[in-house]
Amino acid sequence: MVLKIKDGLTPQEIEDFASQALSEMTLKEKVHLMSGHDFFKIMLKDRGKGRSVIPGGGLKRLGIPAFRFIDGPRGVVIPGSTCFPVSMARGASWDIKLEEEVGEVIGKEVRAHGGNLYGAPCINLLRHPAWGRAQETYGEDPYHLGELGSALSRGVQKHNVMATIKHFTANSIEYSRFKVNVVMNERTLREVYLPHFKKCIENGCATVMSAYNKLNGKYCGHNTHLLRDILKGDWQFKGFVHSDWMDGLYDTIAGINGGLDVEMPRVKHYGTKLIKAVEKGEVSIDLIDDSVRRIISTMLSYTTRKDPQQYHSDLVGCEEHVRLSREVAEKSMVLLKNSNDLLPLEMNTINKLAVFGRLADLKNTGDHGSSQVHQDNIVTPLQGIKNFVGNKVDVVYTEGKDLEEVKNLSQNVDAVVIIAGYTFRDEGEYIRQFIRRVGDRESLELKADDINIIKTVSDLNSNTIVILIGGSAIMMEQWIDNVSAVLMAWYSGMQGGNALADILFGKVNPSGKLPFTIPKKESDLPYFKAHIDEIEYGYYHGYTLMDKKEINPRFPFGFGLSYTQYRYDNLEVKSSGDIIIASIEVSNIGKIAGEEVIQLYVGFENSNVDRPKKLLKGFKKVFLSPNQTQKVTIEIPKKNLAWYNPETKRWEVEDMPYIISMGSSSKEEDLVSTQLKI
Ligand code: BGC
Numbered sequence: 001m002v003l004k005i006k007d008g009l010t011p012q013e014i015e016d017f018a019s020q021a022l023s024e025m026t027l028k029e030k031v032h033l034m035s036g037h038d039f040f041k042i043m044l045k046d047r048g049k050g051r052s053v054i055p056g057g058g059l060k061r062l063g064i065p066a067f068r069f070i071d072g073p074r075g076v077v078i079p080g081s082t083c084f085p086v087s088m089a090r091g092a093s094w095d096i097k098l099e100e101e102v103g104e105v106i107g108k109e110v111r112a113h114g115g116n117l118y119g120a121p122c123i124n125l126l127r128h129p130a131w132g133r134a135q136e137t138y139g140e141d142p143y144h145l146g147e148l149g150s151a152l153s154r155g156v157q158k159h160n161v162m163a164t165i166k167h168f169t170a171n172s173i174e175y176s177r178f179k180v181n182v183v184m185n186e187r188t189l190r191e192v193y194l195p196h197f198k199k200c201i202e203n204g205c206a207t208v209m210s211a212y213n214k215l216n217g218k219y220c221g222h223n224t225h226l227l228r229d230i231l232k233g234d235w236q237f238k239g240f241v242h243s244d245w246m247d248g249l250y251d252t253i254a255g256i257n258g259g260l261d262v263e264m265p266r267v268k269h270y271g272t273k274l275i276k277a278v279e280k281g282e283v284s285i286d287l288i289d290d291s292v293r294r295i296i297s298t299m300l301s302y303t304t305r306k307d308p309q310q311y312h313s314d315l316v317g318c319e320e321h322v323r324l325s326r327e328v329a330e331k332s333m334v335l336l337k338n339s340n341d342l343l344p345l346e347m348n349t350i351n352k353l354a355v356f357g358r359l360a361d362l363k364n365t366g367d368h369g370s371s372q373v374h375q376d377n378i379v380t381p382l383q384g385i386k387n388f389v390g391n392k393v394d395v396v397y398t399e400g401k402d403l404e405e406v407k408n409l410s411q412n413v414d415a416v417v418i419i420a421g422y423t424f425r426d427e428g429e430y431i432r433q434f435i436r437r438v439g440d441r442e443s444l445e446l447k448a449d450d451i452n453i454i455k456t457v458s459d460l461n462s463n464t465i466v467i468l469i470g471g472s473a474i475m476m477e478q479w480i481d482n483v484s485a486v487l488m489a490w491y492s493g494m495q496g497g498n499a500l501a502d503i504l505f506g507k508v509n510p511s512g513k514l515p516f517t518i519p520k521k522e523s524d525l526p527y528f529k530a531h532i533d534e535i536e537y538g539y540y541h542g543y544t545l546m547d548k549k550e551i552n553p554r555f556p557f558g559f560g561l562s563y564t565q566y567r568y569d570n571l572e573v574k575s576s577g578d579i580i581i582a583s584i585e586v587s588n589i590g591k592i593a594g595e596e597v598i599q600l601y602v603g604f605e606n607s608n609v610d611r612p613k614k615l616l617k618g619f620k621k622v623f624l625s626p627n628q629t630q631k632v633t634i635e636i637p638k639k640n641l642a643w644y645n646p647e648t649k650r651w652e653v654e655d656m657p658y659i660i661s662m663g664s665s666s667k668e669e670d671l672v673s674t675q676l677k678i
Contacts, residue, residue: 008306011301018297074491087137093512101155103163108321111161124172133429142193153205162298162302169211179214248263330508333489336488354417356399357419357450359419378493385417444474454483487500571583591626597619597664
């Protein structure tokens, strides 16, 4: 080998190295690069502690480094790492800059643990809130998902860690993930289930993890249309595709023909079986060479790039990272109801506060599957409230098993905070029956115990505040009219309790907005069944479905209250070359500073084809002091208005008047609209 791997290789030098390596490598060496190694050995040593980096690829003889995989979406899973609020919470922050900062912290911690391949962002579209892993993704809207996923990838990759978008694609039923055939038409695939993946690729995300499920009859890891025609063909993706873990690859020849480059985390269908298939002429060596080239060039472009800093182990879970986790939790909680401005609570007027609920003093950062961050230093809601009030407010706490005690306490306090919702026992990643880990949610309602407490308390104390813990929509019709305030707090990471108290007592003004729709009835949602062999995913879900069926949800997509009020004036929209420029003046007309998420929707009511009433096409989060007005401008490339015509197989921009709306949520009344002909 004449060419040598050294720091700072140019793209051309990397390509030259890959070509020379390919000409010198044996078939066995090439195939060695195409899978994970030593998985069982490592797992045996690890004993479920989540301490391990999982290696794959690599070739010592030529100096090609191994990739070293670490999960996951909520932070680095290895013990001691910073535990952030789950991705869904971060989706609710609508804060791209903040998500990129989260990515940077994760990137640094991956490096400090010796990793170079990171198992996130997870950007599966939330079609139905019962999906067990809803918490690992960012929401229901493709535009929003693409923005958040790109931000996380950018942040991570700044530290020369390869990010992975997963699970490609239509992976959103947990119990059936290993077998379900998700059927959808080409238009739905291109317009609803793929744009966010495409955006992350365009933003440079290095690798893709295929999904376990089938898409239109073919496993995603074998799916030529998905991996070769679309990803590597239409989108010109140059990185590599690795399989999901348990059984993401089901067959040697189907996998390599389909476009799957790397089998993770161990050799099952590649390795010797792949070597034999090539030797027998069943698989073309060109396909192997294409995969190996992708692996070598992606690996080298990350491992030979100059690092922006050094990565010592004391970076892991350091003070600065934990502080960011708190900021993210504060910026992601969504205030859904606040009658008579009960919140924020005034320390001067509250002498005694009751905190109820079995989740109030529980370390509850979400699912215990592959995204679990092994972190013990977690501030519970009760602890956070106590930290905040010190000895200025008398805080009484009970789990709430004894309703008589609940009644007594409720009558003798100034306000009650009920922490209700779920844990990893209710929703999460499903492995296999024998591991007995829960997958999809059985019900979208709160548990009967929680509802009993809420109803009992709210009859006796008009200052009842419900804090919801969970990863996606929770039905509230049974009790919401009885309570004064509701805050969606999510699984809010290691600092969640402190962040919650900051919001309850007004140190922080809530600014989160729902990244999904909360309907009034489960029957308003698309069809969902957790144990199922085949399901059709239609063109409409979430807010597009609500708009189509003219249903008023309980809370619309993009909704969230603040302790201040904002006014929207003077929407201006113009067309300039290939872009549309929309601007609006947003004023903080309340008494305190806050952050507002300005959303831009484009309406397609004048279309000749069946299209959503409107789609999110832009958003910005801005900080406004009281009495401050800011002109917020959002640009939309006209090509982003296109629909996918399955007959011409092209994206087409219609010549028609579009309705451009800007405002504080997807609800009609919250938007200011005008028309623009292009
Ligand atoms: C999950 C992936 C995860 C992998 C490795 C799989 O079961 O579906 O999201 O990255 O395990 O932990």
